[in-house]
Amino acid sequence: MLLLALFLLIQTAPAPTGEDPVAPYAVSDTNAGGSRFKGVAMLEAFHGVAGIDRIVDDLVTTSQGDPRIGDIFKGQDMIRLRRTLKEQFCVLLNGSCHYTGRDMATAHKNLGIQAKDMNALVENLQAAMRHEGVTFPAQNAFLAKLAVMKPNVVTR
Amino acid sequence: MVSMGCQMIRISPSTVAGYIAKAVVATAVVTATPTEAHEGRAGGKLMLTNGVSSIEGSSGGGISTWAVIAGNETVDGIGGSAHVSAILLPDYRWESHGAAIGIRDRLELSYARQNLDTRDVGEKLGIGRGYTLNQDVFGAKLRVAGDAIYGSAYLPQIAIGVQYKHNLDPQIVAAVGGRHASGTDIYVAATKLLLRQSILLGTTIRYTKANQNGLLGFGGDRGANRTIQVEGTLGYQISRQLIVGGEYRSKPDNLGFAKENEWKTAYAAYAINKNVTATAAYVDLGSIATAERQRGGFLSLQTAF
Numbered sequence: 001m002l003l004l005a006l007f008l009l010i011q012t013a014p015a016p017t018g019e020d021p022v023a024p025y026a027v028s029d030t031n032a033g034g035s036r037f038k039g040v041a042m043l044e045a046f047h048g049v050a051g052i053d054r055i056v057d058d059l060v061t062t063s064q065g066d067p068r069i070g071d072i073f074k075g076q077d078m079i080r081l082r083r084t085l086k087e088q089f090c091v092l093l094n095g096s097c098h099y100t101g102r103d104m105a106t107a108h109k110n111l112g113i114q115a116k117d118m119n120a121l122v123e124n125l126q127a128a129m130r131h132e133g134v135t136f137p138a139q140n141a142f143l144a145k146l147a148v149m150k151p152n153v154v155t156r
Numbered sequence: 157m158v159s160m161g162c163q164m165i166r167i168s169p170s171t172v173a174g175y176i177a178k179a180v181v182a183t184a185v186v187t188a189t190p191t192e193a194h195e196g197r198a199g200g201k202l203m204l205t206n207g208v209s210s211i212e213g214s215s216g217g218g219i220s221t222w223a224v225i226a227g228n229e230t231v232d233g234i235g236g237s238a239h240v241s242a243i244l245l246p247d248y249r250w251e252s253h254g255a256a257i258g259i260r261d262r263l264e265l266s267y268a269r270q271n272l273d274t275r276d277v278g279e280k281l282g283i284g285r286g287y288t289l290n291q292d293v294f295g296a297k298l299r300v301a302g303d304a305i306y307g308s309a310y311l312p313q314i315a316i317g318v319q320y321k322h323n324l325d326p327q328i329v330a331a332v333g334g335r336h337a338s339g340t341d342i343y344v345a346a347t348k349l350l351l352r353q354s355i356l357l358g359t360t361i362r363y364t365k366a367n368q369n370g371l372l373g374f375g376g377d378r379g380a381n382r383t384i385q386v387e388g389t390l391g392y393q394i395s396r397q398l399i400v401g402g403e404y405r406s407k408p409d410n411l412g413f414a415k416e417n418e419w420k421t422a423y424a425a426y427a428i429n430k431n432v433t434a435t436a437a438y439v440d441l442g443s444i445a446t447a448e449r450q451r452g453g454f455l456s457l458q459t460a461f
Contacts, residue, residue: 140393
């Protein structure tokens with residue numbers, strides 16, 4: 001019994017504060033689903049890590065209250081989602097961060113996301129980037145990174 | 157019979173204004189319907205990504221057909237659009253209107269009615285001042301691969317399509333040397349919005365024998381068969397709602413009595429909201445039925461759901 005408990009403790013990475021534990025997986029920046037932008041221009045366009053944090057918080061809050069897609073987030077670990085989204089954006093924008101979340105296919109498995117759900121999220125993200133004052137060309141350049149993830153996100 | 161038909165469907169500048177007014181009203185009705193009742197699940201495409209209605213009724217730019225499917229619906233629904241367009245040229249007035257449905261972002265079925273008021277040129281050609289040439293265009297387009305927005309930047313959305321054009325003035329077609337009063341265009345189109353650069357790229361290869369889009373019939377004394385023609389579009393997305401760019405379209409030159417030139421436009425398309433897009437363009441349609449340098453303004457209003 002004690003051995004089993006010890007075994008489980010080793011297998012399960014300690015969950016950050018307030019997050020639900022998830023099944024073990026290999027942590028890697030490649031799980032972010034895209035390559036980093038070169039240089040610092042994109043990170044600056046998003047106003048650094050502070051800007052990314054504001055954009056993700058805006059995006060998550062808006063999407064939770066969005067009648068089109070709010071239900072998808074019900075019962076999900078929103079503390080973890082905010083943290084991993086911020087990490088993902090930071091990695092893609094070439095910030096000095098690492099992504100510790102799961103890959104896109106695993107993270108979105110069984111969520112039953114449709115094409116119009118992803119479009120709704122993109123609209124909310126566009127609004128959040130607009131609120132942050134990110135220029136439109138930089139918004140589109142960032143969306144280009146997310147656009148290639150669609151096959152792993154939209155499963156229905 | 158023919159003259160009666162022409163009387164009934166003669167289009168004057170005032171009726172062009174009438175059509176636009178009707179479209180504005182129709183648009184207002186569409187946008188005024190209680191969106192709260194079906195908020196969210198209706199539609200689903202990002203703004204401008206359904207294109208606008210081309211003069212042939214298929215989704216595209218103003219003069220070229222794109223690979224995108226009409227309406228705001230995604231693979232999970234059936235959407236549609238309706239439009240009116242007017243082109244004001246030195247010697248002609250063009251008016252077209254039509255509708256399209258988009259089924260599961262896969263199949264598009266479209267209809268457009270084209271009316272070309274020949275004004276003074278009609279008198280010169282001996283068909284009567286203000287004689288209006290009319291044509292029906294029925295289109296079908298199938299998306300066969302890719303996605304205009306998502307997926308790899310190197311894989312455009314690709315569609316194949318047909319446009320069956322039925323000219324309603326066969327006696328004029330015969331008089332100008334056109335071989336047939338109806339014809340079918342076959343095309344393959346590729347369209348991609350390169351998000352990284354905010355650039356829209358598109359090309360269409362069209363196999364056609366239509367003279368001036370078919371308004372002067374199909375095939376002629378200088379060429380009876382279909383030839384391969386090319387359309388291109390290049391745009392820059394300024395905002396979620398605004399795209400500016402240019403289009404090019406090569407055309408056959410089958411009729412001995414009048415040279416036919418390629419078409420060129422510079423356009424701006426503005427999505428007023430998800431349901432209404434306005435397009436304005438400067439167009440250069442070259443020589444049309446002996447009237448040279450037909451350059452003017454294009455205005456189109458589209459409503460989509």
